[in-house]
Amino acid sequence: MNSIFGDRKTIFILLAPALVLYTLLKVVPVGWSLGLSFFEGNSLRGFEWVGLQNFATFFTDPNALQSMWVSVFFAIVATIGQVALGYGLALLYVFVLRKGSTLVRTFVFFPTVLPTVAVALLFRSFVAVGDNQGPVNDIINFFGGQSVEVLASTVGTMTTAIVMTLWSSMGFYAVLLYAGLLDIPEEVIESARLDGANGLKLVRHIVVPLSLPILLSSIIFSLNATLKVFDSLLALNGGGPGTSTAPMTLYMYRTAFEYAEYGYGSTIAVLLTALCLVFTLAIFRSSRRKAEA
Amino acid sequence: MNTRSNRRRTAALGIALAAVLPLAACAGGGTADPGASEGGAGAGGTDPETFTVMTANENPVLEEQLTALSEGACKAENEALPLEHQKVAQADTVQKVTLLASQGALPTHTIAGTALIRPDGDLNAAGLVGDLKAALEGSDAWDNVLPAAASTVEQVYGGMYSMPYQYNVEGIFYNKEIFADNGIEEPQTWDDLLDASATLQDAGITPMTEAGASGWPLTRILGMYIFRNVGPEAMAAVRDGDAKLTEPEYVAGAQALADYAEAGYFGEGFSTRDGDTSSNMFLTGQAAMTYDGSWLLSAINDPERNQIGGENVGFMPFPEVDGGKGSIDQYAANAGAPMIINAKQFGPKVVDWVSCIAENYGQQALQDAGVISGFKVNGDVTDISENTAEIQERIAGIDQTVLWFEALMDSKSNSLASTNATLLTTGQMSAEEYMNQLQASIDANG
Numbered sequence: 084m085n086s087i088f089g090d091r092k093t094i095f096i097l098l099a100p101a102l103v104l105y106t107l108l109k110v111v112p113v114g115w116s117l118g119l120s121f122f123e124g125n126s127l128r129g130f131e132w133v134g135l136q137n138f139a140t141f142f143t144d145p146n147a148l149q150s151m152w153v154s155v156f157f158a159i160v161a162t163i164g165q166v167a168l169g170y171g172l173a174l175l176y177v178f179v180l181r182k183g184s185t186l187v188r189t190f191v192f193f194p195t196v197l198p199t200v201a202v203a204l205l206f207r208s209f210v211a212v213g214d215n216q217g218p219v220n221d222i223i224n225f226f227g228g229q230s231v232e233v234l235a236s237t238v239g240t241m242t243t244a245i246v247m248t249l250w251s252s253m254g255f256y257a258v259l260l261y262a263g264l265l266d267i268p269e270e271v272i273e274s275a276r277l278d279g280a281n282g283l284k285l286v287r288h289i290v291v292p293l294s295l296p297i298l299l300s301s302i303i304f305s306l307n308a309t310l311k312v313f314d315s316l317l318a319l320n321g322g323g324p325g326t327s328t329a330p331m332t333l334y335m336y337r338t339a340f341e342y343a344e345y346g347y348g349s350t351i352a353v354l355l356t357a358l359c360l361v362f363t364l365a366i367f368r369s370s371r372r373k374a375e376a
Numbered sequence: 377m378n379t380r381s382n383r384r385r386t387a388a389l390g391i392a393l394a395a396v397l398p399l400a401a402c403a404g405g406g407t408a409d410p411g412a413s414e415g416g417a418g419a420g421g422t423d424p425e426t427f428t429v430m431t432a433n434e435n436p437v438l439e440e441q442l443t444a445l446s447e448g449a450c451k452a453e454n455e456a457l458p459l460e461h462q463k464v465a466q467a468d469t470v471q472k473v474t475l476l477a478s479q480g481a482l483p484t485h486t487i488a489g490t491a492l493i494r495p496d497g498d499l500n501a502a503g504l505v506g507d508l509k510a511a512l513e514g515s516d517a518w519d520n521v522l523p524a525a526a527s528t529v530e531q532v533y534g535g536m537y538s539m540p541y542q543y544n545v546e547g548i549f550y551n552k553e554i555f556a557d558n559g560i561e562e563p564q565t566w567d568d569l570l571d572a573s574a575t576l577q578d579a580g581i582t583p584m585t586e587a588g589a590s591g592w593p594l595t596r597i598l599g600m601y602i603f604r605n606v607g608p609e610a611m612a613a614v615r616d617g618d619a620k621l622t623e624p625e626y627v628a629g630a631q632a633l634a635d636y637a638e639a640g641y642f643g644e645g646f647s648t649r650d651g652d653t654s655s656n657m658f659l660t661g662q663a664a665m666t667y668d669g670s671w672l673l674s675a676i677n678d679p680e681r682n683q684i685g686g687e688n689v690g691f692m693p694f695p696e697v698d699g700g701k702g703s704i705d706q707y708a709a710n711a712g713a714p715m716i717i718n719a720k721q722f723g724p725k726v727v728d729w730v731s732c733i734a735e736n737y738g739q740q741a742l743q744d745a746g747v748i749s750g751f752k753v754n755g756d757v758t759d760i761s762e763n764t765a766e767i768q769e770r771i772a773g774i775d776q777t778v779l780w781f782e783a784l785m786d787s788k789s790n791s792l793a794s795t796n797a798t799l800l801t802t803g804q805m806s807a808e809e810y811m812n813q814l815q816a817s818i819d820a821n822g
Binding site for chain 2: 125128207215230
């Protein structure tokens with residue numbers, strides 16, 4: 084076996100099919116998109132070389148900057164919420180519910196399997212006002228308050244979007260982190276307990292440091308997923324009111340496919356990829372610094 | 377170390393070049409046909425194998441009616457050039473048409489985006505948009521296109537580039553019973569409309585329902601106010617750079633809409649109300665008025681949806697603005713989604729098909745689907761509802777039409793006008809700011 088994996092030719096032959104597929108489906112489109120970002124036009128009008136102009140336009144385009152801000156804000160808030168709630172649930176499964184956590188885990192995980200568009204429509208009807216008023220406004224009316232048109236405001240739409248994202252994804256992060264917590268040896272926890280570490284102290288000094296790798300993976304995973312949010316914000320309120328909750332992905336889609344500006348659309352895609360890379364590297368760096376400290 | 381970093385740099389440069397070079401080869405590849413960039417091309421193309429028609433999923437009526445024609449009045453044309461259908465989601469039209477056109481696979485007769493088919497649009501510049509007037513004028517077929525519909529198509533697209541499968545007029549549908557119960561006459565001026573709305577609100581009835589979620593039903597009101605205030609050429613003047621949306625008489629339109637919404641006349645939850653909900657509010661008597669187009673007739677004529685009864689539905693033009701230059705007789709009109717003929721395939725058999733459609737579609741669509749089109753109705757049509765007949769009569773009596781607010785804008789500004797309407801009507805954006813942003817977009821993209 085060792086001799087097989089020691090043979091470079093064998094490794095290449097075994098990897099080649101997957102590598103070719105990956106290159107064709109991932110690397111080539113990314114390279115193509117990068118190339119397109121230096122051009123202006125579309126497949127019908129033809130492409131005209133504009134160099135770095137699309138990039139310069141992006142940083143002076145108020146709509147683009149606003150969409151970047153929406154993406155970053157959404158990613159940071161949703162990631163903090165997802166990972167914190169997921170971690171809290173994982174701790175609950177391991178230290179409180181223990182073997183009885185199966186049912187709770189299933190219930191909390193369930194929204195993860197629902198399509199995001201369906202979830203968005205569900206939350207849209209929760210906060211609806213008027214003839215088909217949703218339960219949120221029913222409760223407000225019950226306590227004597229006036230109905231609120233939640234999706235008419237930026238704050239209301241963004242809050243609904245974040246609550247919706249947390250509800251539908253915290254179960255996934257809880258299971259991911261739960262698997263990480265299970266890897267912590269029982270003896271280490273026991274000995275810490277014998278040394279007098281209990282409750283928050285135990286979590287802070289023993290559990291968190293030992294589950295740091297999976298925690299960092301979750302943060303990176305979550306940031307990359309939420310930076311690319313598209314369907315849920317589109318289905319919830321079309322990026323509205325106005326374009327105040329339109330993320331970069333939605334702006335990219337509209338630019339490329341509604342306004343047929345493939346070059347500028349690709350530029351937005353490239354910058355979104357760069358943004359994901361920056362966030363990922365920043366997390367890696369901070370974790371390395373922590374490890375070195 | 378240096379060698380390694382040099383190697384890395386070379387590799388990175390190689391990858392970048394590999395990405396860019398194939399595209400550089402494409403640069404300018406889509407150059408328009410010489411001579412075709414001045415506008416649409418007339419007949420003179422080569423007949424295809426089939427008469428392929430691409431329509432929107434959202435408009436099943438057009439597909440049904442063309443199929444009915446192929447089996448009836450246009451049977452001979454269909455035998456010479458068989459009809460085939462393709463579908464597209466309306467929201468994907470620009471993307472799909474652009475892609476098909478660039479691959480030389482544009483259907484013979486297809487839906488398209490407004491900006492694409494104007495003389496400076498990508499499709500037209502590539503010589504792919506057939507000029508219907510040039511192809512049909514001089515033959516009997518051209519006489520079957522209603523002059524008012526042809527004029528509307530020419531105003532919006534800059535030429536006769538679209539088959540007028542619909543001819544819609546817009547105005548305010550109102551509930552006659554509610555008006556009578558509250559002692560309200562048809563408002564003749566904007567101030568009358570405000571008074572009527574206040575009376576209705578006091579009576580616990582939503583004065584006017586609009587589908588705020590779509591944006592455009594709100595901007596229609598803003599636009600009509602401007603047409604009544606500034607005159608029928610108001611938006612053409614903005615397009616031509618002779619006027620700015622930031623001028624006080626234009627801002628007044630945005631302010632009027634914002635004030636109307638602030639007074640609560642659109643009812644609770646209007647900014648997230650969709651089209652069906654809004655129509656149902658009117659057709660179930662919860663709202664007294666709705667500004668809409670004659671396409672609402674299909675719902676009005678449907679007894680399951682219309683619970684107030686056709687006899688209780690009235691239709692009036694958008695009222696005048698005191699001291700304004702526009703007239704109450706100038707209705708807003710449109711000719712439906714653009715449906716072009718691919719100029720490259722505009723051969724004799726396609727001309728025969730188009731002529732047959734022009735001759736027979738008016739009667740076929742009105743009889744079978746209650747659709748008022750921009751084609752002459754040749755022959756008898758029986759069992760038309762009174763509401764449809766009334767609108768038809770009004771259309772026949774219209775001397776001058778106006779377009780809608782965004783009709784002459786580029787696609788980005790068009791989208792901005794609709795999306796920002798929610799901010800304007802919920803008090804999150806002032807009328808001045810709304811118009812400033814829109815004018816800036818027109819200046820940048822127009």
